[in-house]
Amino acid sequence: MSNSNKQIESMRKVRFNSIWLVPLIAILVASWMLYQNWSSQGPVITLIASNADGLEAGKTKLKSRNVDVGRVIDIQLSDDYENAIIQVRMNNGTQQMLRDDTQFWVVKPRVGRAGVSGLGTLLSGVYINMKPGEKGELKTDFAILNQPPLSTENDGVRLILSSKEGSKLEIGALVHFRGYEVGYIEKVGFDAKKREITYQVVVRSPYDALVSSNTQFWITSGLAFKSSASGFEVRLDSLETLFSGGITFDSPAGQSTGQVIDDMSTFRLYPSKESADNNVYKDFINYVFLFDTNVSGLIAGAAVEYRGVRIGTVLDVPFNGISAEALSSLDAPYIPVRARIEPQRLNGLGTSDAISLERWHQLLGDRIDKGLRASLKIGNYVNAAKIINIDFIDNPSPVTLSKLENYSLFPTAAGGFDDIQSKVVEILDNVSQLPLSNTFEQLGRTMEEANETLRQLQAVSKSVKQLLDKSETQQLPADLSATINELNLTLETYQANGQIGRPLRENMVSLGRALNELQPLLRQLRENPNTLIFDSAPRLDIQPKAAK
Known part of the structure; x- marks a missing residue:
């Protein structure tokens, strides 16, 4: 075999070596996984919020009916730095939920109309909740609500x-009727x-x-503490109103339905309910009461x-509707009170x-002429x-002034406590005027x-004793001698150590x-007769002077 044929044969063996199949298969699997991941993802939506408190990119979930439907992938500030722009990757198949009426809100611990909610986020973390939309076109940009949506x-x-x-109540606070939730x-707005x-x-x-033209509404604060002339009152409503407050309504007792x-x-x-009850009465007569005593506590x-039956309500203490010039023209420094x-x-x-x-008006004017007076x-x-x-009252003073600057005046008189106080002061004044010093x-x-x-009696007794000791006196008749002895005994009782003289002398020393x-008490009574009732000002301790 020639050398060229050997080279061709070796190149064919290298080209079709099975080891190259491994990276090829890995590339195919990775490509398939990427395609599967891309095909299973839903759209990316943009949520605009005033702040991103508690939200984290890559961790915060988007849920609907407690089912995961997406995840936050990015959080940035808007171009004007006024809002937070939140990017959320939705799951595949959720596109049809993204319509015009879709609502988003952040779930975190809060107190609202449904009570205390979102406590589970203390462990799992804050998440975004979603109410799927049903109407309108598909969209990808939404605004996050500040509060969970209210049920309609x-x-x-x-x-x-x-x-x-x-105080101001929050959106979602409950409306009650006799303790039952009805709205x-x-x-919330402000005019x-x-x-x-x-x-x-x-x-x-x-x-x-249940709502009619005669219905009254008042705020229930959950916990109320009231101190009045009737005593102390503590009122505790439901736990929901204790945290968020609420509103209660009802129709006044004895009034028509409306x-x-x-x-x-x-x-x-x-x-409050008391304020609502006091404003039920639409017919009333306003009077100004002029008191020359202490109005503290009113x-x-x-x-x-009137004799224990409530017939009216105090409106202003003090009443500032009367000018200072009109008040200064009166014969005493009165404090005006409107009721x-x-x-x-x-x-x-x-009632018909x-x-x-x-x-x-006529009845009250007639009773005032017969002695009807007001007091504290x-x-x-x-x-x-x-x-x-x-x-x-008995022997009332005549009414000299019935109006003051177009305000009707109700005549006043000293109350029971004020009358007692004035009598005590009068007695003390009379005591202070007595010639106690003389x-x-x-x-x-x-x-x-x-x-x-006593000294003279003692001297006489001594002289009589000396007389009796003389020999001439002893030669007197027995009767005269006995009489002188009795006189001597009598005088001895008046001496310093006698039966009469000693107690008398002791009593005089005690007196x-x-x-x-x-003397100090009499001096203090002369200077301030009221010290028998009111405590005198405490004396300050003498402060030692610093060494020079």
């Missing part, structure tokens, strides 16, 4: 509630002109039939009572035989809460005269000591 499964009525008081807050927080709430069907309301009707949202919302008399508390709500406001009264001695008490000086002179008399101890 049930029909109902939508209402607008306006609040000037209380939720759908939107800058009226300075009111507005809530759009949904009351689901069939509970929307008329059927339309969708998007407007109601006022009160800060607050807005306190009761106005209203609510006749419907006595008439009843919606109710007395008109004009007739109530302590309703609760634990917290010193006060109320306005209206009652008849009395004690005269008592001191009397004690000196008593001491002098003198007591008078000396009373």
Whole structure:
């Protein structure tokens, strides 16, 4: 065989060597796996969020009904640095879920209308949830919701509630009727002109039939602590309202059901049930009460009572509607308080035989002429809460002023405690005006005269004893001698160590000591007679001076 034939034969053996099949098969398998991976992947969608808190590229999952349907592959800032751009690779076969009404939101621990949710993410991590769309065209760009979407499964009525008081409630907070969940807050806004927080709430069907024109709404804070003239009150609602708050509604007791309301009707949202109850009464008479005593403990919302029956509500303490010039023209420094008399508390709500406001004006004017007066009264001695008490008094002073700057005045009188205080002060003033100094000086002179008399009696007793010891006296008749002896015994009892002289002397010494101890008290009473009732200012300790 020639050399050329041998070379051709060797080249054929190298070309068809089986070892080259291994990398060829590996390339074919890798290509097939790449094709399978590419064919099994779904589209890449873009999610826009205000922030990417808790999200991580390559780790955060996208779920729908707790099934993995994608994964976050990239997170970047937008060109204007205002938002986070999140790229998500969807699984194959999920293209039909990406429509105009598809919704995305981040699942993390939160407190909402469904209670405490997302606690599982404490271990598994934050993920993105998806509500598949059903309407509209296919799309790949979406905005992530700040809150989970609210359910719109049930029909109902939508209402607008306006609040000037209380704290802001969040979207999704519950709406209750007598503790039963019937709706939720759908939107929250703020009216800058009226300075009111507005809530759009949904009351689901069939509970929307409970809402009428007479319905009242108020905020339930979950935990409420109240201190008033009635005492202390602690109220605890459900755990959901304890964390997120809520709204409760009901119709006032004793009032008619009211008329059927339309969708998007407007109601006022009160800060508490007590505030809602106090605003049920639409007919009232406003009065201004002028008090010349301490009004501490009287607050807005306190009761106005007649012999223990509530007939009104305090509105402003103090009332600033009267000018300082008008107040300075009065004969005393009065503090104005505005309150209203609510006749419907006595008439009843919606009764046909109710007395008109004009007739109530006449009745109150007639009773004022007969001695009806208002005074401050302590309703609760634990917290010193006060109320306005209206009652008849004996020998009332005549009413000299019925109006002040177009405000009707209700005449006032001193209350029971104030009357006692004024009498005690009057007694102390009378005591301070007594001539106590002259009395004690005269008592001191009397004690000196008593001491002098005792000394004189002691001298007489000594002289009589000396007389009896003389021989001439002993020669006197027996009767005279006995009389002198009895006189001597009598005088000895008045001496310093006698049966009468010793107690008398001790009493005089004790009286003198007591008078000396009373001198600081008498001096303090002269300077400040009220120290018998009120504590005097504590004396400060003498501060040592530093060495120079």
